Structures are given as C-alpha cells and as structure tokens.
Amino acid sequence: MADGVALGDLERDALTEIVNIGVSRAASNLRKMIGDHVILSVPSIDVVSQRRAARLITEREAADLIAVRQDFTGPFSGRALLIFPEANSLELVRAVTQGELSADEVIEIEREALVETGNVILNSCLATMANLLRSSLSMTIPEVMRGSGATLFGVEDASPSDGLVLFLYIDFAVRRLDIRGYIAMIMDLPALETLRALLGDFIARVVGDDG
Amino acid sequence: MADATAEADRLLAMLAAAGASGTWDWEIAADRLRVDRRFAELYGFDPAEGLSDLPTARFFAAIHPDDRARMRIAVAAILAGAELFSKEFRIVTPAGTTLWMHARGQSHLDAHDEPVRFTGLLVDVTERKRAEERLRIAQSAGGVGSFEYSDGFATATVSEEFCRLLGLHPAQALPVRTINGVLADGGVPLIPEPSREPPPETLDHVFRVRRADDGDERWIARRGEILPEGSGYRLVGVIYDVTQAKEQEARLRELNETLEMRVASAVAERQEAEDALRQAQKMEAVGQLTGGIAHDFNNLLTIIIGNIDTVLRRFDSAADPRARRSLENALKGAERAASLTQRLLAFSRRQPLDPKRIDLDRLLSGMSDLLTRSIPEAIAIQLAPAADLWSIEADPHQLENVILNLAVNARDAMPDGGSLTITARNVTAGPDAERIAGVPDGAYVLIQVTDTGIGMTADTIAKVFDPFFTTKEVGKGTGLGLSMVYGFVKQSGGHIEIDSTPGKGTCVSIFLQRQHPGAPEGNEDIETPAARPGKLSETILVVEDDDDVRAYTVSILRELGYRAVEAHDGATALRLLERQETPIALLLTDVVMPQMSGQELANRVRTMQGDIRVLYTSGYTREAIMRDGRLEPGVDLISKPFTYHMLAAKVRDLLDRAQ
Amino acid sequence: MPVTVLIVDDSKLARIVAAKALAALQPDWSKIEAGGGAQALELVDRTPVDLALIDYNMTEMDGLELAGDLRSRFPDMPIAIITANIQDEIVARAREIGAAFVAKPVTPEGLEGFLSGAALRLRAARS
Numbered sequence: 001m002a003d004g005v006a007l008g009d010l011e012r013d014a015l016t017e018i019v020n021i022g023v024s025r026a027a028s029n030l031r032k033m034i035g036d037h038v039i040l041s042v043p044s045i046d047v048v049s050q051r052r053a054a055r056l057i058t059e060r061e062a063a064d065l066i067a068v069r070q071d072f073t074g075p076f077s078g079r080a081l082l083i084f085p086e087a088n089s090l091e092l093v094r095a096v097t098q099g100e101l102s103a104d105e106v107i108e109i110e111r112e113a114l115v116e117t118g119n120v121i122l123n124s125c126l127a128t129m130a131n132l133l134r135s136s137l138s139m140t141i142p143e144v145m146r147g148s149g150a151t152l153f154g155v156e157d158a159s160p161s162d163g164l165v166l167f168l169y170i171d172f173a174v175r176r177l178d179i180r181g182y183i184a185m186i187m188d189l190p191a192l193e194t195l196r197a198l199l200g201d202f203i204a205r206v207v208g209d210d211g
Numbered sequence: 212m213a214d215a216t217a218e219a220d221r222l223l224a225m226l227a228a229a230g231a232s233g234t235w236d237w238e239i240a241a242d243r244l245r246v247d248r249r250f251a252e253l254y255g256f257d258p259a260e261g262l263s264d265l266p267t268a269r270f271f272a273a274i275h276p277d278d279r280a281r282m283r284i285a286v287a288a289i290l291a292g293a294e295l296f297s298k299e300f301r302i303v304t305p306a307g308t309t310l311w312m313h314a315r316g317q318s319h320l321d322a323h324d325e326p327v328r329f330t331g332l333l334v335d336v337t338e339r340k341r342a343e344e345r346l347r348i349a350q351s352a353g354g355v356g357s358f359e360y361s362d363g364f365a366t367a368t369v370s371e372e373f374c375r376l377l378g379l380h381p382a383q384a385l386p387v388r389t390i391n392g393v394l395a396d397g398g399v400p401l402i403p404e405p406s407r408e409p410p411p412e413t414l415d416h417v418f419r420v421r422r423a424d425d426g427d428e429r430w431i432a433r434r435g436e437i438l439p440e441g442s443g444y445r446l447v448g449v450i451y452d453v454t455q456a457k458e459q460e461a462r463l464r465e466l467n468e469t470l471e472m473r474v475a476s477a478v479a480e481r482q483e484a485e486d487a488l489r490q491a492q493k494m495e496a497v498g499q500l501t502g503g504i505a506h507d508f509n510n511l512l513t514i515i516i517g518n519i520d521t522v523l524r525r526f527d528s529a530a531d532p533r534a535r536r537s538l539e540n541a542l543k544g545a546e547r548a549a550s551l552t553q554r555l556l557a558f559s560r561r562q563p564l565d566p567k568r569i570d571l572d573r574l575l576s577g578m579s580d581l582l583t584r585s586i587p588e589a590i591a592i593q594l595a596p597a598a599d600l601w602s603i604e605a606d607p608h609q610l611e612n613v614i615l616n617l618a619v620n621a622r623d624a625m626p627d628g629g630s631l632t633i634t635a636r637n638v639t640a641g642p643d644a645e646r647i648a649g650v651p652d653g654a655y656v657l658i659q660v661t662d663t664g665i666g667m668t669a670d671t672i673a674k675v676f677d678p679f680f681t682t683k684e685v686g687k688g689t690g691l692g693l694s695m696v697y698g699f700v701k702q703s704g705g706h707i708e709i710d711s712t713p714g715k716g717t718c719v720s721i722f723l724q725r726q727h728p729g730a731p732e733g734n735e736d737i738e739t740p741a742a743r744p745g746k747l748s749e750t751i752l753v754v755e756d757d758d759d760v761r762a763y764t765v766s767i768l769r770e771l772g773y774r775a776v777e778a779h780d781g782a783t784a785l786r787l788l789e790r791q792e793t794p795i796a797l798l799l800t801d802v803v804m805p806q807m808s809g810q811e812l813a814n815r816v817r818t819m820q821g822d823i824r825v826l827y828t829s830g831y832t833r834e835a836i837m838r839d840g841r842l843e844p845g846v847d848l849i850s851k852p853f854t855y856h857m858l859a860a861k862v863r864d865l866l867d868r869a870q
Numbered sequence: 871m872p873v874t875v876l877i878v879d880d881s882k883l884a885r886i887v888a889a890k891a892l893a894a895l896q897p898d899w900s901k902i903e904a905g906g907g908a909q910a911l912e913l914v915d916r917t918p919v920d921l922a923l924i925d926y927n928m929t930e931m932d933g934l935e936l937a938g939d940l941r942s943r944f945p946d947m948p949i950a951i952i953t954a955n956i957q958d959e960i961v962a963r964a965r966e967i968g969a970a971f972v973a974k975p976v977t978p979e980g981l982e983g984f985l986s987g988a989a990l991r992l993r994a995a996r997s
Contacts, residue, residue, distance in 0.1 A: 017288035024294040116881035123954035206287040
C-alpha cells in the first residue's frame with residue numbers, strides 16, 4: 001500500500017469516527033423509514049486499489065448486487081454507494097413503504113423507492129461528514145445500479161491506472177427482515193490529500209493541546 | 212428526580228458488584244461527568260472530590276497517553292451524533308499499573324436527534340486481552356483459524372487466521388455465503404447456510420477449497436463442537452490446512468492402487484525375460500547336443516562315404532552292375548545323412564562358414580535352373596533382384612541353401628499352385644530412413660521370399676525357428692529348414708523376419724549387412740573339383756584321433772601320391788615332426804581332439820616350421836579356429852565327411868596357393 | 871378552516887411519507903402533490919395553496935430555486951425545504967429565502983415544529 005497516501009492511525013481513527021457519525025445518522029434515518037431496529041458494524045477503512053475494492057465487495061457477496069450510487073464533489077470528491085444483495089431489494093422497498101402499498105405497487109415503485117432510500121441514507125451520511133469537516137459537498141441525484149462488485153466500482157473497463165482509492169464500508173442489517181447491506185465510499189487520490197488536511201483540522205479541534 | 216438518581220446509583224453499584232469495572236454518565240448539555248466508585252478507584256480520583264459534577268475532561272485523565280487522542284476523537288463522535296461507543300484502551304492506575312479497558316457506551320438522543328447524554332460501562336479486560344493475545348499467537352503459530360456461528364445468522368465470526376487460511380481479506384465477521392464460496396466442490400458447506408438444513412451431526416470434515424486470493428487449491432480440515440442454544444445451536448470450531456497430509460495420503464493411495472499393476476507388469480516382464488532365457492538355453496542345449504552328435508556322426512560318415520568311395524573307385528562296374536548300384540545307393544544315403552548333419556550344424560550355428568563377397572544378382576540367376584527343377588509348374592516363379600545391389604558378405608553355398616530351403620517351404624505351402632517371388636533390394640534403416648522393427652540402423656540388402664500359400668498363424672510363426680518344428684507331415688521334412696535358415700542368418704550377422712497371414716501367404720525377409728568393397732570376392736566354383744595328384748616329395752602329416760577316419764584319410768592321400776605320416780594326437784605329432792628329416796608340406800589335423808586341440812597343435816608346429824600349411828578337418832568348428840566367424844589367413848578347412856575328390860582338391864589347392 | 875398543502879418531491883415514496891406525517895398531525899388539511907418544480911408552478915397558478923413542503927434534491931429544478939420562485943410570488947407562504955442533505959450550507963440557504971428546514975425522512979416529530987408554526991401564521995393572516 002502506498003505509504004505516501006496511507007492515513008496515519010489517528011487520521012484513520014478520526015475518519016472512522018466521522019463515518020461512524022454519518023452512518024449513525026443514516027441508520028437512524030433508515031430506522032425511521034422502516035420502523036425497525038438497524039444494526040451497524042464498526043466501519044472499516046482502507047486505502048486500496050480500485051480492483052481490490054471491487055474484490056472486497058465480491059468476496060463478501062457472491063450474489064448479484066444492487067446499489068444506489070451518489071457521486072459527490074467538493075474539497076474532496078468520490079462516490080458513495082448503498083449496496084445490498086439484489087434479492088433484498090423488494091424486501092427493503094416493502095419495509096420503507098411500511099405496508100402502504102400492494103405487492104404490485106411495490107414492484108412498480110421499486111426503483112424509485114430505492115433511489116429515495118439511497119438518497120436519504122447517503123445524503124445524511126455525506127452531509128454529516130461534510131459538516132464535521134467544515135466543508136460543503138454537492139451531490140448528484142442518486143441512481144440505481146445492478147451488477148457485480150466490479151461493475152459497481154467501475155473497475156471492469158480497466159482504466160489504465162488502477163488508482164488507489166479510499167475504501168470504507170460499514171455493514172448494516174435489519175435482522176427481523178433479513179435485510180443486510182453495506183455503505184461503501186470510494187475517494188480518488190487528490191481528494192484523499194484534501195481529506196487528510198481536513199482530518200488534520202478536525203483532529204486539532206477535537207484533541208486540542210491534550211495530544 | 213432525586214429518587215431516580217438514587218435508583219440509578221443503586222443500579223450502578225449493583226453492576227459494579229457483579230463485576231462491571233465502572234460506569235459513567237456524561238451529561239452533554241450540562242457538560243458534567245458522573246462516575247461510580249469503582250470507576251473513580253480505577254482512575255485514581257480523590258474520593259473527597261465526590262463522584263458527580265466532575266468536569267468532563269476528567270474522563271480522559273487516566274487514559275494512557277498513547278490512547279488519549281484516539282479516545283478524544285471517539286468521544287467527539289458521540290457528542291456529534293454517533294450512536295455507539297465501543298472502544299478498548301489502556302489506563303494507568305495510580306499505582307502505575309497499565310490495565311486494558313473496554314468501554315461500551317451509547318448516546319441518548321432527544322426528539323431532534325440531538326445527543327443529550329452519554330452513558331457507559333467500563334470493564335477491565337486485561338486478562339481477556341492477554342488471553343486474546345495468546346490465542347492470536349497460538350492461531351498464527353499453529354496455522355489454526357477459529358470460527359463461531361449462530362444458527363440462522365447470515366454471518367459467522369471468524370479469526371484473522373481463518374481468513375488467511377481461506378485466502379479472504381481479514382475480517383471479524385464474514386457472510387456465510389462468502390465462506391462457502393471458497394469451497395471447490397458442493398456438498399457439505401463449511402458453515403451451514405442460514406435456515407436451510409438441520410444442524411450438522413459433526414463438525415469433523417475435510418474440505419477442498421480454492422483460496423480466494425491466489426486460487427490455490429488446498430485441503431482444509433474442520434473440527435469443533437455443536438452447542439445447543441435455545442431451539443437452535445451454535446457452532447464453535449477451528450479450521451486448519453491439511454493439504455500436505457492429504458497429498459501424502461493421495462500419493463500413498465496411488466502407490467497402493469498401482470502396486471498391483473506395477474507388480475503384474477514387473478512379473479510379466481520377468482516372465483518374458485525368463486522365457487527368452489529359457490528359449491536361448493534350449494537352443495544352446497540343442498545346439499550343443501546336435502553339434503556333438505554331428506561331430507561323431509561326421510566321423511562315421513567320413514568312414515562310410517570314404518570307404519564306399521574307395522570301393523567305387525576301384526570297382527569294375529562291368530563286373531557287377533547290381534553291386535555297384537547298391538554301393539551308389541549306400542553312398543547316396545550316406546550323403547543325405549551328411550547333408551542332414553550339415554543342417555543340424557547350421558542350426559546350432561556351428562557350421563564352418565566361409566564368407567565371401569557375393570554378387571547376389573549373379574547368385575540368384577545361377578539358382579534359376581535349380582529352382583525351376585525343384586518347383587512344380589503350377590507355381591509361377593519370379594526372380595527379381597533389383598539393379599545395383601550392394602555387395603554382401605556370406606557363405607555363398609549356405610546362402611544358396613537358405614534360399615532353396617525357403618523356396619521349398621513356399622512350394623509346400625502352395626499345394627494347389629500359386630506364385631513364388633524372390634526379390635532382393637537395398638534398404639537403409641535409420642533415423643533418416645525407415646525404421647524396421649527388430650533391425651538395428653544400418654544398410655542392408657533385403658532378400659524376400661514371398662508365396663501366396665496357406666500362410667501361418669501367429670502361434671506357428673512363434674515356433675517356426677525351433678529345431679524339429681514342422682508343419683509338414685511326418686516323413687516329409689526334417690523340421691530343420693527354417694531353424695537352419697535362422698542359424699545361418701544370425702551367424703552371418705543378419706536379421707530375419709516372417710510376415711504371414713493365414714490364407715494369404717507368407718513373406719520371409721532376410722536382412723544381410725551391406726559389405727563395403729575390400730573383401731575378397733568368392734569365385735563360385737561349386738562344381739566338383741577334379742582330383743589332382745600329389746608328389747611323394749610332398750609329405751603330409753595327418754593328425755586324427757579317430758583311427759578309422761585317420762586310416763581313410765591317409766589311404767586317400769597315399770592313393771593321390773603324397774607321402775603321408777600319421778599321428779593319433781598332438782603330442783605324438785610333435786614328436787614325429789621333430790624326428791622328421793624332410794620338411795612337412797602340410798599339416799592335416801582334426802580340430803577337436805582330446806588334450807591338444809588342432810589349433811594349439813597348428814600353433815606349435817608353426818613355431819617349428821613357419822612355412823607349413825594347415826588344413827583342418829572338422830565335423831563342426833568352434834570359434835577355436837574362427838575369428839569373427841571366419842577362417843584365419845593361411846589356414847583352410849575341409850568339412851567332414853569329405854570325399855576323395857574333395858580332399859584331393861583342397862590339399863592340392865592349399866599346397867599350390869602362393870604364400 | 872380549509873388549508874391546502876403543496877408537496878413537491880420527485881419521489882413518490884417521499885410524497886407518501888410526507889403526506890403520512892402531515893395526515894398524522896393535521897388530518898383535516900388537504901394536500902396536492904407535484905413531481906417537480908414546473909408542475910408545482912403550474913399548480914399554484916390554478917389552485918390556491920396555503921403552504922409548501924419542497925424536496926431539495928430534484929432533477930429539473932432544485933428545491934431552493936423553486937422555493938425562491940414561490941417566495942417572490944407569495945411572500946408570506948410558509949415554505950419548508952425537505953432534505954436528507956443536512957449540510958450547514960443548505961440549511962443556511964433555506965433560511966436566507968425564509969424557508970424552514972425539515973430533515974428527511976419526514977416524521978411527524980420532525981414536521982411538527984414547522985406545521986404548528988405555519989398553522990399559527992395562517993390563522994393570524996386570516997383573522
């Protein structure tokens with residue numbers, strides 16, 4: 001792993017906590033949407049190659065995946081993904097519509113409901129992170145993607161440089177409904193440098209002189 | 212409110228008593244910290260300070276400096292809206308001891324998702340930390356990965372070594388599907404798929420996996436326990452790599468499985484070698500036997516033929532024509548016996564060969580008459596030697612015999628007629644040319660005798676070279692034909708092959724090595740030599756252990772006009788030679804004699820009289836007088852039985868030959 | 871007192887959720903829905919609207935733009951920007967045009983403050 005861009009222990013801790021906050025917010029929102037308890041894992045953060053990021057996902061999910069993708073730009077840019085097994089999709093839609101819709105309507109609304117769910121979850125997560133890092137991000141309208149981990153991370157059309165990315169993911173599960181998924185985020189390298197600077201500011205604010 | 216506080220205090224105290232190391236309650240809005248007694252003790256707070264209304268900064272007071280920044284960030288996250296707090300860190304007690312703590316906390320949010328309180332429990336996990344360390348080292352050192360799985364869950368808790376063994380990215384929990392995804396074949400899953408099957412009966416199993424990272428195929432053993440839990444179960448187990456053991460096992464099994472086959476093939480090979488050896492021994496024994504018989508037989512025939520010959524030469528044919536016919540019949544019978552003996556010797560490869568450079572084309576055309584006479588008209592004969600045949604070196608008389616023999620066999624295979632083809636052509640076997648099975652690389656003249664007769668089965672072919680094997684009716688043949696052919700070819704350094712299909716015919720191929728120019732060309736004077744007389748001035752020493760043969764030989768020589776002296780063994784001959792006043796022109800000696808062989812005698816005589824000519828007589832000839840199957844120069848040989856004319860010619864020829 | 875609420879969101883699901891929260895708090899109020907900014911502007915031309923709940927993140931015209939438009943035409947209309955994008959910057963921009971900020975997903979608790987404030991203002995305006 002390229003040492004030059006790897007995050008220091010403290011930077012990693014800070015980023016983990018920021019993601020933790022963002023995802024907590026996201027989970028809290030998901031909880032509000034489906035009215036059920038959402039379990040979160042401790043976020044995992046790595047600086048890896050795009051290919052490896054794709055493998056990390058495929059390794060953990062053999063089945064076809066569905067993802068809501070939202071790109072963000074600002075002091076740091078990247079892509080956030082809400083990923084879950086395709087088989088979970090309708091279950092999730094049923095849960096967020098809270099039994100208001102018939103089975104046919106659920107199928108009809110599936111795509112749009114996924115977009116909205118992803119929008120709420122990713123937006124709140126990214127917005128929280130932006131606030132904590134005292135910067136602002138603009139976010140695209142989310143879109144739904146289907147395919148393997150490689151498709152989702154765009155490593156299939158092997159870009160000449162298999163660039164390093166910051167890969168972070170967090171598992172979430174709704175036990176009662178057998179829904180589980182991941183929130184993943186990839187950021188490219190220039191963004192990573194900016195992110196480090198922002199994290200440094202954040203650490204300084206939080207830790208102060210205490211060291 | 213006071214009641215509630217008291218209640219909370221009591222609860223915290225109870226928790227502390229039950230083993231919890233300490234509790235805290237951080238009021239965010241008020242920025243105050245409240246801890247229990249145990250927390251205060253661990254942190255070394257002054258009891259006089261009280262346990263509530265502490266500045267929140269005190270939360271970080273006892274934390275190990277190396278962990279402090281990390282913990283500040285974690286707490287900041289909670290204050291900013293993170294829900295869960297689960298951290299391990301070190302504290303340094305007032306006594307200076309470093310202890311590992313696990314702090315588990317939670318933020319409490321108001322209706323607007325704003326955090327208001329942060330409460331938690333502090334547990335001393337120093338012992339667990341050490342145990343974990345030991346376990347981690349045990350796992351990595353022993354290559355053992357552990358897992359734990361609760362039935363119905365989609366994920367299993369795993370150790371780092373577990374991931375490493377399966378080539379997966381290290382994680383604390385892996386989806387069951389991911390774990391089972393490394394299995395190289397279906398069947399038993401490594402971890403049961405959620406809500407699919409009843410609990411396994413045992414965790415003891417060996418799996419073939421394809422490692423996720425490098426694709427390497429490994430054997431992984433799983434062991435562990437199935438613990439019932441409520442209506443379900445929990446699996447706690449380990450995995451470890453058994454590829455090496457598996458491979459050894461497979462090698463051993465393969466060895467066992469192929470053992471029988473390898474033994475069978477070794478036995479078969481040995482059997483074949485033994486058969487070949489037995490065959491060779493049989494041939495050798497038969498050869499010895501026939502050679503021995505032939506030797507004695509030839510002596511007897513020499514006497515019989517010689518004496519009949521003598522009588523016939525002196526007999527007045529007009530006096531008693533009937534007696535003469537009888538004598539001639541007797542002579543014919545004896546000559547047939549002689550030719551039979553010759554064939555026995557040929558088979559035993561003990562016949563003396565007199566190889567010469569042969570022009571095969573001439574030899575074959577010379578045989579044309581003989582063949583036409585021996586083969587009935589119903590059989591079309593074709594003699595087709597190719598042009599520019601290479602020279603070969605062989606005994607021309609024997610080669611004629613061989614071809615005649617094969618022709619006669621062909622004739623007998625075609626009782627209803629057919630065609631007989633005798634061809635000769637040049638062939639080269641070798642890397643640049645065709646390969647001929649059983650024939651070493653080299654240049655050959657190939658003689659083929661082909662018939663369109665009844666053919667032979669493979670079984671028959673396998674036996675045709677055995678002496679006395681015959682397909683002919685009793686009395687029709689001696690069964691020595693092909694074995695003689697075989698013996699001749701082998702003795703001449705050639706190769707022979709038989710190709711035959713029942714009902715189609717037979718083709719016998721003889722490969723004789725190409726002879727490069729240099730060897731003397733044989734002048735094929737096969738016609739009976741004329742008896743040329745000798746002179747009394749020419750003394751011949753006859754050495755022969757058989758009295759009758761010696762007497763006969765001496766009588767012929769004297770009749771021819773030579774002066775003959777005789778000895779019955781080598782020693783006598785040498786003594787005789789010492790006393791001899793006139794030089795001996797020729798030593799005529801039997802080859803095989805007791806005490807001193809003909810060869811030894813000849814050598815001794817030569818030291819005494821260098822210019823002496825030597826003529827061996829032999830019923831058969833061992834290598835004793837042959838070098839590479841040939842006679843030494845200055846030496847000649849006359850085969851027993853010999854006639855008056857044959858001996859006369861040979862002796863004269865030798866005496867007249869320029870030294 | 872009949873009150874008409876305009877809900878603008880390009881997500882049907884989001885409109886359902888918002889309508890549900892609205893119904894829980896003010897069951898007597900009626901609502902009209904629009905899937906985007908253009909449709910919303912068309913609707914307000916034909917139908918009198920008392921207050922508006924506007925999604926921020928929409929494809930053709932973002933919610934702040936629409937809110938600004940409505941504000942210039944109805945200076946007193948209570949307007950709320952609804953979004954999960956709770957960035958300080960967005961919140962600040964909503965305030966600038968006199969719009970309230972309600973976080974997504976919309977819950978009765980989250981909506982309550984805005985609705986009770988709006989009800990008071992409407993009552994004051996009509997009396």
